Amino acid sequence: MVLFILRRLLLLIPILIGLTLLLFVVARLLPGDPVGLAAGPNASAETIAQLRQQFGFDQPLPIQYWTYLTGLLEGDWGTSVFTRRPVFQDILEYLPATLELVFAALLIAVVLGIPLGLLTAVYRNGPLDYVTRTLALGGIAMPRFFLGLMLQLAFAAWLGWLPLAGRYPFIESPPDTVTGLYTIDALIAGDLYAFQIAAAHLALPAIAMALSPLATIMRMMRASTIEVLQQDYVMTERALGLSSRLILFKYVLKNAMTSTLTVIGLYVSWLLGGTVLVETVFDWPGLGLYATQAILTQDFMPVIGVTLVIAIIYLLTMLVVDVLYGVFNPKVRYA
């Protein structure tokens, strides 16, 4: 298995080189003038030429790419024309906020989705089944940004239970940075008050992001559990007199998990890309807001950087999913 993981990690290198090349070419082929936008409408031709030179836009494309690629390895991911800061530094600052949001959403989706899927499969066509299936259909169709707005309306504006937007109040100081995830940092510091504040801010955006994956995971889990329940070996186990709880948790769950795992893995990328929408609604200072701002000002380097980070996280997640296949199903060989 260690060999398998090593080989897969090595395979990531050509994929990432291809990805940077593709992103770089796409970014340069597109019309748009980031320097002109950053310099402002009143900038002289001289200033623009100077900025061009400063950001290396006057070099031929292959040389620009080579400079970028070698820079990547040294931690130099280019400079944002808009914030005038190194992209890598910006990403390091915004990534933890996004990761916290994605982890929270995924946690809600998995912790609720898998048991609900199992339950509805076992009590098929019962009242719980109908209620959750109807809700799931709605959950998949619900736009995240609209759900976010409605949650704000209900829980922040009308009920006043949770804060409207933001990640942490300006007047309070966030817990000492260890992981950059405020809720976890607060727990590490043992600061329950800070944890409460961080969790309250996290709740609404996380729920807004979690609904669609929750619905999909539940449906997937229900479908694969029903399929496994109809297998011959389950009938054999029943005939042998094993308790239904033992059958469900020891034999059915593991086999039903494999297809659900793929869906969970795919959702990591979907959630990371989708933070753009939810972070806009909740003013959550993460990669999504950063990317949106960069896109609106046609600032290439941050967009390439954010895309690259999300792609790397996605590829690593798929690797973890492939390793987990083997844990749930020993028949899977690592080849």
Place this chain on the structure above:
Amino acid sequence: MTAETQIVIPARNRSARMENWGRAYYRFRQSWLSVIGLTIVVALVVIAILAPYIVPHPEHVAGGTNTAARFLPPSADAWFGTNELGQDIFSLVVVGSQVSLFSGLAVVFIAIVVGTAVGAVAGYFGGWTDEILMRITDLLLTIPSLILAMAVAAALGSGVFNMIVAISITWWPAYARLVRGEVIGKKEEQFVVAAHALGAGWARILGRHILPNIVSPIVVKASLDMGFAILTVASLGFVGIGVKPPTPEWGTLLSGARSYMPDYWWTAVAPGMAIFLAVLAFNLLGDGLRDVLDPKARR
């Protein structure tokens, strides 16, 4: 004593093809959810086509304002209330269905055409062609599609057409993967070998023999994708990329409503519910079509 009983074979009053359609219709009707989905989709399409003629305030759709009637809550006069410019939200949302439905359809159509071409060529020829085309496809699949679509749309500039192009760029790889797999599966079948032996060229084999046999999975995927395409169009509108006012579009309307949110909540509810309803209807219809065309996947 055995009386001669005549065995009556019921006369076939319908052709085999009609019988197939009848069976498909029966299977589709079995799930009332897909019938509801189809009903809403048909209603949406009819409303979108007739929109300019049936809305109470066509002048607001063209950009006209009525500042005396700002932020009126929903009432008998203005069903969904009025917005910050005093425009009738009901009129805007109804006409907004045109952009959303049309763009969704266009995105899926372009994705099918491009994806099928790439996937068919890759699957049929194999070898290096396959390697190169599929590696590009795989790379595009690893990029978060929403961010790529946003970046391309922003660089191309606002407008419905540019937005459709931008989303299609992120959409075709999934079809290329699907079609490639199906083509590889069909390529070795007897009827393809026979066509080849008769001297048919690759274009004829692909176009006349293979592609007609893999229409079902493509249609199923397309109908399930329609809802997500509409959602993506609205998402781009919501972050302020894509269609610009005064062209009414659901995502743009919702994004405008955000600034007036807690107090004038109705400005957000109507466009949001419209997106929800359209996506839900297409998802239900897609589920129904999958049951008809791909009975194996039925749960």
